[in-house]
Amino acid sequence: MEFQINQQRVPINLIWLRNNCRCENCFNDITKENKLTETLLHVAVKHYSIDGNDVHVVWNDDHLSKYDINWLHSQQRPENRPNLITWSGSEIESQISIVESEKAELTHDQISKLVESILQFGVGMVRNVLPSTEATEKICKHIGPIMNTFYGSMWEVVQSSFSVYKDTAYTDKVVGVHTDNTYAIEPAGLMAFHGLEPAQQGGETVLVDGFRAAELLKIQNQKHYDNLRTVPIEWHYNSDEFLHINAIPIINTSKVTGELEQIRYNTYHRSSRAPFTAKSNLDDYYASLKAFENILHDPKLAWNLSLQPGTIIFINNWRLLHGRRQFIGRRRLVGCYQSMNTLLSRGRYFKLIK
Ligand SMILES: C[N+](C)(C)CCCC[C@H](N)C(=O)O
Numbered sequence: 004m005e006f007q008i009n010q011q012r013v014p015i016n017l018i019w020l021r022n023n024c025r026c027e028n029c030f031n032d033i034t035k036e037n038k039l040t041e042t043l044l045h046v047a048v049k050h051y052s053i054d055g056n057d058v059h060v061v062w063n064d065d066h067l068s069k070y071d072i073n074w075l076h077s078q079q080r081p082e083n084r085p086n087l088i089t090w091s092g093s094e095i096e097s098q099i100s101i102v103e104s105e106k107a108e109l110t111h112d113q114i115s116k117l118v119e120s121i122l123q124f125g126v127g128m129v130r131n132v133l134p135s136t137e138a139t140e141k142i143c144k145h146i147g148p149i150m151n152t153f154y155g156s157m158w159e160v161v162q163s164s165f166s167v168y169k170d171t172a173y174t175d176k177v178v179g180v181h182t183d184n185t186y187a188i189e190p191a192g193l194m195a196f197h198g199l200e201p202a203q204q205g206g207e208t209v210l211v212d213g214f215r216a217a218e219l220l221k222i223q224n225q226k227h228y229d230n231l232r233t234v235p236i237e238w239h240y241n242s243d244e245f246l247h248i249n250a251i252p253i254i255n256t257s258k259v260t261g262e263l264e265q266i267r268y269n270t271y272h273r274s275s276r277a278p279f280t281a282k283s284n285l286d287d288y289y290a291s292l293k294a295f296e297n298i299l300h301d302p303k304l305a306w307n308l309s310l311q312p313g314t315i316i317f318i319n320n321w322r323l324l325h326g327r328r329q330f331i332g333r334r335r336l337v338g339c340y341q342s343m344n345t346l347l348s349r350g351r352y353f354k355l356i357k
């Protein structure tokens with residue numbers, strides 16, 4: 004049905020409209036929960052009227068509904084998120100938000116700026132933080148709850164943990180750019196790193212914008228892009244009692260908007276199972292994978308930085324790939340994972356997403 008609203012003809016589905024009535028019998032305005040326990044299908048409008056910003060509807064069963072015009076419009080489209088700005092290399096350093104904390108406290112505006120930077124660029128920083136796990140945790144909790152995984156909640160990257168996790172991250176070797184938890188059903192959305200004890204030599208961090216890499220792949224060869232977007236590939240984490248396996252494509256787009264949503268790439272955790280595509284397509288798939296890796300490893304895309312005590316870097320683990328150079332001597336990072344739900348919820352709280 005089309006409603007004539009402010010000289011505009013606005014197409015509205017009546018079943019949607021009736022099942023989203025906001026009156027006190029249909030909707031709990033305290034809990035924001037629907038009260039209708041099943042979908043009402045056989046609905047018809049007896050008549051409707053417009054009074055300023057309100058649309059009044061009388062339904063065929065004489066039920067009365069009132070809707071705000073702006074709300075009606077807003078519910079016909081996906082939520083708006085800050086414009087994604089993709090980047091290559093260290094150009095990004097001057098664009099991201101770097102907020103200065105005071106005694107591991109952040110103001111409302113500082114947290115909003117940090118979350119906006121992470122939503123836009125995939126990265127943000129907090130400086131002037133006491134070089135301790137406790138101060139790091141306090142800052143991270145300003146964004147929201149910390150994820151507790153088999154690595155623990157606040158975790159550290161030190162070589163002494165290798166015997167538990169048996170993962171290259173817990174060595175002094177180079178770790179190529181990757182996203183974490185590719186083997187998980189839901190990878191951590193946000194990673195915080197605080198370099199409490201930089202190595203004597205080496206250990207620098209490398210960041211790559213995976214969305215920029217995916218954009219470049221799509222421009223270079225749509226078939227390569229489609230291969231990585233459609234073919235599930237199996238990832239695993241296999242260490243004593245930690246046995247995680249999941250098969251998900253490398254490039255994942257939103258089912259609502261079609262926009263890039265998640266990059267999952269970690270060559271260390273790619274399992275031995277063949278990618279889930281026709282055997283006849285496997286050679287092409289590996290050519291697509293190689294083309295993407297060539298882009299990921301292009302020095303022009305890399306932002307090389309050194310994590311120093313006092314600065315926490317927050318990265319969107321669904322978008323940015325991180326890695327590190329090999330190092331000599333003792334090196335200790337602390338940090339945590341936080342969920343994508345937490346990051347996006349904070350974006351809504353600060354009205355960055357609406
Ligand atoms: C970040 N933290 C120290 C907890 C884990 C380090 C290992 C991450 C693992 N290689 C993965 O790709 O998920």
Ligand SMILES: O=C(O)CCC(=O)C(=O)O
Binds near residue numbers: 325336
């Ligand atoms: O050691 C680092 O800088 C990062 C290690 C790593 O890749 C990780 O913890 O996921």
